[in-house]
Structure formats: C-alpha cells, structure tokens
Amino acid sequence: GAGVSQSPRYKVAKRGQDVALRCDPISGHVSLFWYQQALGQGPEFLTYFQNEAQLDKSGLPSDRFFAERPEGSVSTLKIQRTQQEDSAVYLCASSTTGLASNEQFFGPGTRLTVL
Amino acid sequence: AQTVTQSQPEMSVQEAETVTLSCTYDTSENNYYLFWYKQPPSRQMILVIRQEAYKQQNATENRFSVNFQKAAKSFSLKISDSQLGDTAMYFCAYNNAGNMLTFGGGTRLMVKP
Structure with missing residues (x-):
C-alpha cells in the first residue's frame, strides 16, 4: 500500500505570502502528526490529530500556523x-x-523556503 | 519536559565494521518508549528499532541492536557489519504520552567503502 504522501515537495514563498501544505496519511491511520525540521536539526512537534480532532497544538510556533483535518483523513x-x-x-x-x-510513518516532507 | 541529546553530530565507519551511536534522555516518567529513526538523504524517515522502557532486554533487529540503560537514561544504537546503505542521519526519539515524538539533534553517519 501507499505510504504517507505530502505535496508540494518544494515550495518557495515570498515573505508575507500564505502557504498551504498537504498531507495524505496511510489509509485507515487514526493519528496524524506535523513536525517542523530546521536545517541540520531534529524534527520538532507542531500538532497532533486523532481522526478529525486536533488534540494537541502546543508546538505551533505562532497564531500564523493553523492545521486542520476536517474528515479525519487528509490534513492541511x-x-x-x-x-x-x-x-x-x-x-x-x-x-x-x-x-x-x-x-509513526513519515512522509517525504515539504521543503518551504521563504525569501 | 522531556529532552533527548545526541552528542555526536557526525560519525564515520568503514564498511563491514561496527559503530555505536549515543543517545541520552531526560524524563521523570517510568513508562515510555524509545526509538531510533533513520533519515537517508532522500529525507523519508523510517523506523530502525524501538525499545519499551519496562523491558530490560535490549531490542535487536538484524544488524541493529540497542544498549538500553534505564538508570543512566542512555539508549545507544549499535550497527554491526555496516553497509553503504546505512549512510544517513540517525535520530533518537522518545514517546510516553502517545502523541508527539521528542527527537534528538541527530547523528550523521557516513559508511566508507
């Protein structure tokens, strides 16, 4: 079966733009996690969903970050x-x-570069 | 808060030899799980091995084994008969609450032919 997929794989944004990153988890997986990995560092937790419920968003660095999983599958x-x-x-x-x-099964990641 | 420390930013090993990667962690919990994840240059993180804290026996998976010292809060990874495909970043990680993984900073391992 397919693993976790993410799109886009690369995103370049100008400072001030809004971006949306998509995650397709493995079918049937209840739990979904987002992590942020800075260059040369280990991943850091952002947020966690169980089905459509966001149970923990303590790692989101600011109110500019928002995550959703409305139908308990794909997350943005x-x-x-x-x-x-x-x-x-x-x-x-x-x-x-x-x-x-x-x-936890990981996707390939989205590399975001903000200019 | 739990922390995970990997004190070796980079390591290298000759093909077919054995290498040990270090990891220490800090927690006040008694039940938890420890993991080693591998992140090859393509970036997709994959699980190498996991250890349950309440099990005294060290986990092994083929060429990969751990040395888990609960009292010392140490969790090292030993790779035997190193192969070129073992070249990657290795991350030690901790989980006890069933949600987030707490990762160390990683060790970059280079296997030399």
Whole structure:
C-alpha cells in the first residue's frame, strides 16, 4: 500500500505570502502528526490529530500556523504571512492509533523556503 | 519536559565494521518508549528499532541492536557489519504520552567503502 504522501515537495514563498501544505496519511491511520525540521536539526512537534480532532497544538510556533483535518483523513497545514524563520522542512506522520508504542510513518516532507 | 541529546553530530565507519551511536534522555516518567529513526538523504524517515522502557532486554533487529540503560537514561544504537546503505542521519526519539515524538539533534553517519 501507499505510504504517507505530502505535496508540494518544494515550495518557495515570498515573505508575507500564505502557504498551504498537504498531507495524505496511510489509509485507515487514526493519528496524524506535523513536525517542523530546521536545517541540520531534529524534527520538532507542531500538532497532533486523532481522526478529525486536533488534540494537541502546543508546538505551533505562532497564531500564523493553523492545521486542520476536517474528515479525519487528509490534513492541511497553513501558514499565514510567512516569515523567513518559517523556512524548514515540514514533515507529516501517521500511525494506526495514538499509542506511544506505535510506529509513526513519515512522509517525504515539504521543503518551504521563504525569501 | 522531556529532552533527548545526541552528542555526536557526525560519525564515520568503514564498511563491514561496527559503530555505536549515543543517545541520552531526560524524563521523570517510568513508562515510555524509545526509538531510533533513520533519515537517508532522500529525507523519508523510517523506523530502525524501538525499545519499551519496562523491558530490560535490549531490542535487536538484524544488524541493529540497542544498549538500553534505564538508570543512566542512555539508549545507544549499535550497527554491526555496516553497509553503504546505512549512510544517513540517525535520530533518537522518545514517546510516553502517545502523541508527539521528542527527537534528538541527530547523528550523521557516513559508511566508507
């Protein structure tokens, strides 16, 4: 079966533009996660969904960041009024349930460059 | 808050030799899970091995094994018979609450022919 897919793979935005990043999780996976990975660093948690419910958004760095998963499948991470510090790779991951033991399956990421 | 530290930014190993990557973590929890993820240059992160904190036996997966020292909060990864395809970034990660993974800063491993 298909893994986690993300689109676009690369996005260049001018400072101040809005962007939308899409994640298609593995079919049937209940849990979905977004992480931000700055160059040369480990991923950092942004937000977590269980089905359509956003259970944790404590990692979102500002109110310019917004995520949704309206039907409990595809998720979109939106960044408004992008800033240069938003430049990073945005990783999406999904897992069968929200258990701590479960493997999270990662997508290839979207590399966002803000000029 | 939990933290994960990888003290080796870069390491190299000759093909067919053994290498150990270090990881320490800080937590006040008793039950949790530890993971090693591999991120090849193509960027897709894949799970290498996982360890349950309440299990004393170290996890092994083929050429990959861990040395889990709960009291010392240490979780190192040993790669035996290193292969060129093992070249990647390796991230140690922690999870206890069932949601987010907390990652270390990563170790870049280069396997030399």
